[in-house]
Amino acid sequence: MIIRFIILCALILFIEFYSYQAFRTLIRLRWILVSYQIISLLLLVFILYSFSQVDRSVGQTKQFMFTTGLLLLIYVPKIVITLVLFGEDVFRIGAGIVNYFVYNTTASNAIPSRRKFISQIGLGLAAIPFLSIIYGIFEGKYNFKVIKQTIFFPDLPDAFDGFKITQISDVHSGSFDNHEKINYAIDLINEQEADMILFTGDIVNTHATEMHPWLDTFNRIKAFKYGKFAVLGNHDYGEYVVWPSEKDKEENFQDIKKLYGQIGFKLLLNEHTYIQKGADKIALIGVENWGQNFKQAGDLNKASQHVAQQDFKVLMSHDPSHWEYEIKEHPKNFHLTLSGHTHGMQFGIEIPGYFKWSLAQYIYKQWAGLYENLGRYVYVNRGFGFHAYPGRVGIMPEITVIELKKGNNVA
Structure with missing residues (x-):
């Protein structure tokens, strides 16, 4: 020291x-x-x-x-x-x-x-x-951007050709200080013509009470035809403060899990569900947080138990290091993983389609946007909110819209 x-x-x-x-x-x-x-x-x-x-x-x-x-x-x-x-x-x-x-x-x-x-x-x-x-x-911390990404899969079920997923991540509601700006972001979410919305963790910084002033705002997120689902992020476990007792910590954790339901999201805790469209279906899998240097509560095998190898799979896992270390070469073939966590360090340089740089890239191999390995993909959302530094430079808050397409190319 x-x-x-x-x-x-x-x-x-x-x-x-x-x-x-x-x-x-x-x-x-x-x-x-x-x-x-x-x-x-x-x-x-x-x-x-x-x-x-x-x-x-x-x-x-x-x-x-x-x-x-x-x-x-x-x-x-x-x-x-x-x-x-x-x-x-x-x-x-x-x-x-x-x-x-x-x-x-x-x-x-x-x-x-x-x-x-x-x-x-x-x-x-x-x-x-x-x-x-x-x-x-x-200005930057509330300069919300809608980023659209099309991903092609040769084995995508026919009924899901053109299926759209809106993703948000890393809300960190305890950092917010402007209701007007957050309401604007909710309007942006609702304007997207998506079939389903997925929230990949970190609803608060630490305490469940941080979200209480924002419950009505986030309840404005419209109902999506194929549902609203979420997983936990590393901040949702209350690991970064000293608690009076383990009982207080556990009560806060239970209250945080309830928050997702209070804004209309089904929380997937190392479990899966099937999204049915016509005669076809895809598996939606949600794991608890699994990070190389953070809490490892995620159990991929438990979450995907009884999911067939040939099923098309969309996996929610908050920390992209999980994809790097466990998911990308897993024998069950997880087609698309959605993550967040990095925030792109909230500081960097990005020219869409040409160049992106952030200190985050020296910590995470996958830190913002789309990455591929052996036909399997991870998309890392840049985050909705902010943490520690009360701003964003170059790496703006993101609402992602991913379109699944049947085919062999990435657009």
Whole structure:
């Protein structure tokens, strides 16, 4: 713990040193530089104090999210500045070595001085994440996108050719603060001409009571002809706070499971059901959370017991790492898995159809959108809500509409 604290302090000092160098190169007025130092110190003290006051029996609060947003707003731009100026220093030191040993320049004159335009570049680049984080907090977190995806399966039952599924995931209702925006998102869900809606977990951050102010809002989700189904996510187990007793934790868990029913969703707990359309049917399977680094309550074999290998299967599993480690090569052949969990880290760059990047990709092999292995697919929803950072940059909240088609190609 002490070593980690020392490393953290050293890293903060490193970032603050280079950030100050950028301002000092451009600004010569002493009172402005002193003001910058004082403000930086006060903000750092506030952030450290706020995080030190986190109550493990309460979990995420509005204050925690505000502090997280402030931390990112201040230090992501400073990290950008640090990278630019540190890169310049590497060049300056290299040039100094050459000047000293090759050109016999005196030690005091060997290293070139810091260039003003490099500091300008650093500050200019830092303005991009600074403005993006502000946008993400005030607009991005409610900038809902409807993403449509068509997936072809050669063995899809004929009656389900053109069958549409709306998927939502990771609601995290305890983070919401705007009824108008959430009502707008519900309207978007209802406008989609889908046959069924699936909710792949995380209805709250921790406590069942977080959803109570939003029950009427989510009850506005219309009835779908072939049903409304859900599975649990890792946050639905209340694992991330300290409970007064196991009894309190279990009562909260039972209340969270009831929430899904209170908004009209049938919760599948390591079980399956069949969706019948005409003379054909598909198996809808729901497992509890199974994550590589999170709770592993999901039991795929139990959930698919008595489901035939030749049955067409749609599986709901909150964490996409489950697909990577258990599902994608399972002998029962799960045709389509729907997941969420990653949120795309709520921060990244995405140009639909061309490019997508997020830190999430260094943690999850499947982190946003559609992935395939041996004709089996997983779709990872980017999430409906937000958690920790009270915003979204580049990776927007998502409502997915997946159309199943009979055939051999992906469109």
